[in-house]
Amino acid sequence: MPHAASLLLVHPPGHRADTLVRLLEGAGHHVLGASGAAEDALARCAQVQPDLVLISPAVAGPPSALELAAQLLRRGPVPSLMLLTGSADSRSLLREVKLPGAPLALVSAQASDDELLAAVDLALLQLPHWRRANEPDERFFAVTLDLLCFLDFSGYFRRLSPSWERALGWTIDELKARPFFEFVHPDDRDRTLAQNKAVRGGGQARGFENRYLCKDGSYRWLRWSAAPDTDQGVIYAVARDITDAKQVEAEREQLIVDLQSALAEVRSLREIIPICSYCRKVRDDDDFWQHVESYVAAHTGAQFSHGVCPSCYERVTAADSPD
Numbered sequence: 001m002p003h004a005a006s007l008l009l010v011h012p013p014g015h016r017a018d019t020l021v022r023l024l025e026g027a028g029h030h031v032l033g034a035s036g037a038a039e040d041a042l043a044r045c046a047q048v049q050p051d052l053v054l055i056s057p058a059v060a061g062p063p064s065a066l067e068l069a070a071q072l073l074r075r076g077p078v079p080s081l082m083l084l085t086g087s088a089d090s091r092s093l094l095r096e097v098k099l100p101g102a103p104l105a106l107v108s109a110q111a112s113d114d115e116l117l118a119a120v121d122l123a124l125l126q127l128p129h130w131r132r133a134n135e136p137d138e139r140f141f142a143v144t145l146d147l148l149c150f151l152d153f154s155g156y157f158r159r160l161s162p163s164w165e166r167a168l169g170w171t172i173d174e175l176k177a178r179p180f181f182e183f184v185h186p187d188d189r190d191r192t193l194a195q196n197k198a199v200r201g202g203g204q205a206r207g208f209e210n211r212y213l214c215k216d217g218s219y220r221w222l223r224w225s226a227a228p229d230t231d232q233g234v235i236y237a238v239a240r241d242i243t244d245a246k247q248v249e250a251e252r253e254q255l256i257v258d259l260q261s262a263l264a265e266v267r268s269l270r271e272i273i274p275i276c277s278y279c280r281k282v283r284d285d286d287d288f289w290q291h292v293e294s295y296v297a298a299h300t301g302a303q304f305s306h307g308v309c310p311s312c313y314e315r316v317t318a319a320d321s322p323d
Helices: 015-026 038-048 065-075 090-097 113-143 163-168 172-176 186-200 243-268 292-299 310-320
Strands: 006-010 030-035 052-055 080-084 104-107 147-152 157-160 205-213 219-229 234-241
Touching: 006 015, 006 038, 015 030, 015 113, 030 038, 038 052, 038 065, 038 172, 052 065, 052 113, 147 163, 157 172, 163 172, 186 205, 186 219, 186 234, 219 243
Parallel strands: 006 030, 006 052, 052 080, 080 104
Antiparallel strands: 147 157, 147 234, 205 219, 219 234
16 A cells, blocks of 8 residues: 555546545545646646646646646656546547656546545555656756756746756746746847757757856856757756856956067067167158157057166266366
């Protein structure tokens, strides 16, 4: 007999929904709530992460009951799902949406209470096996240094590795709550949205770079690799924080500029300079004679400040003193 589980019921409000809540709680399970709309169910699952979700085919959409199941399974860590349906072609519909291999039970909407509870127990019995099968993936997501994510075609993050919190300061829930482009630097948004559109159309992102907003108001440079899963309506992506490398690159480029400027000044003085042996004026390229300081100032970035050397000082003061 499986242990008691936390359940979320996705069912239109009314007598039947109330009856199901009493039935499940009477069997020892904890019903976290009942949602009458698919969007509300998605929001609740993001907050409470139930062990099992029971979905009625009559739930108010969009999305539809099947698409709701598919979206919940894509999010991960994925709750086990129960699709309550009386449709004869439900299994073929499930194959069409290509749900991942998590525990998913099908039971008729007209099933008896005992049949429903038995189906719930069966789904819960499968849950530990599914979780163990997915533990390596979960562990990889938890310890990776890169920024891993699943991004819905709708433009929202559906899953992110904990490394996102360490890199940007936002919580996972905060990152999921807003469209991804709101975190992108305004100057990078147009090309980021263009790249996202290309990936959704079947392309790939290779080495794409943009800046993401941190919670403290600063920005970090990220380099992306991404590919789409059109059947699932999701983009699988990995980003690497290259902010430090960008800073080193900027400093190196500035150093090159400074060295090139210094080299240009040295080259301008490297040639033979004609200078008068008497007045010490220098002849320039146009055959004009000018003072040394005028010539140097014109060919370099140097500036002169005038003073008197010791020998000249002695000579001038000696000439001014009385005999």
